[in-house]
Amino acid sequence: MLEGQTIEFEDVQFEVPWGYVVGRWYGNRKVRPLLALHGWQDNLGTWDRLIPLLPRHIGYLCIDLPGQGRSSKYPLGMIYHVIDYVHIVARIVQEYKWRKVSLMGHSMGGVVAFAYASLYPNKVDLLIQIDILKQPHRGKEYLLAMIRNGAEKTMVENERLQQLHKREPPSYTYEELEEVLHRGSKNSIARENCKHVLNRSIMPSQLYPEKFYFSRDGRMKWYQEFSDEPGLAIEMAKRMRNVNYLLIKASRTRHVTAEMEPIIKVIREYVPHFELHQVEGTHHVHLNNPEGVAKPVGRFILKYRPASLDSWSMDYALKHSKL
Numbered sequence: 001m002l003e004g005q006t007i008e009f010e011d012v013q014f015e016v017p018w019g020y021v022v023g024r025w026y027g028n029r030k031v032r033p034l035l036a037l038h039g040w041q042d043n044l045g046t047w048d049r050l051i052p053l054l055p056r057h058i059g060y061l062c063i064d065l066p067g068q069g070r071s072s073k074y075p076l077g078m079i080y081h082v083i084d085y086v087h088i089v090a091r092i093v094q095e096y097k098w099r100k101v102s103l104m105g106h107s108m109g110g111v112v113a114f115a116y117a118s119l120y121p122n123k124v125d126l127l128i129q130i131d132i133l134k135q136p137h138r139g140k141e142y143l144l145a146m147i148r149n150g151a152e153k154t155m156v157e158n159e160r161l162q163q164l165h166k167r168e169p170p171s172y173t174y175e176e177l178e179e180v181l182h183r184g185s186k187n188s189i190a191r192e193n194c195k196h197v198l199n200r201s202i203m204p205s206q207l208y209p210e211k212f213y214f215s216r217d218g219r220m221k222w223y224q225e226f227s228d229e230p231g232l233a234i235e236m237a238k239r240m241r242n243v244n245y246l247l248i249k250a251s252r253t254r255h256v257t258a259e260m261e262p263i264i265k266v267i268r269e270y271v272p273h274f275e276l277h278q279v280e281g282t283h284h285v286h287l288n289n290p291e292g293v294a295k296p297v298g299r300f301i302l303k304y305r306p307a308s309l310d311s312w313s314m315d316y317a318l319k320h321s322k323l
Contacts, residue, residue: 025062026059033102038069041201044062049193064200066084079150082225083226086115106284126243126244127245129246130285130286133263134260147224171205173211178198187282202214203215251280
């Protein structure tokens, strides 16, 4: 696939006790898709440029995690925790009655995918992580401050949510929002690609024509990380013997650091089908350099989930078997 080409999709939605989770299912609906999980404060738009470049014999179900994109926010008074999103994956697997699940996650979504694969290693056939392995280990003082600060800031955000019907959030021009997102991502999302995330993160202002405000849940800014004790990630990695595992590292970030080397060493020892590839780019490498990411990801998919004889896209898979 070349940049600019498209792929058909269908918007999907399923109920959860506090509302609904929405997603976008690209391509083939006849076979189990690859489930794609976005990063912190992003949404399924983060995959807009990568998905059209991937093999077509399977589909791709990209979701908005709760509180982000167009999925329901948590009820008032709740605090977001990354492990909650592992439960979302379990709900989706149950919703579609999948015996296996293929996972692809960027950043926070990659942490979620790693956790799910370690908890349910016999249910995961593919694990693809993009510029993340796990969240870094935090010191005790950091963790205590994070918990305290998160609780206090979340209470403030709860009050703001309660006032939404009376007071609209701050609004900006679209160009200003692009700058806010670009800077907020620490320049990781190129300005010209901010639109892919903004399209599902903003609402038009009712007070100021031509202006918009962020619609994602402000409580997500203060979510609780999954910060493991020393050694836990190694034990998690050891459980994934039967998981086909691909880790993409962006060249211009510090998210897959030297701290991860002992874990990667264990993964290489315990996981027979593990690959590590470096791709030029920032943390949002899949959005800014989708062609670079599509090559190892496409090869990996074709290798471990090859097109079956009854696939409607067998010709495509054969043509692209040299990705």
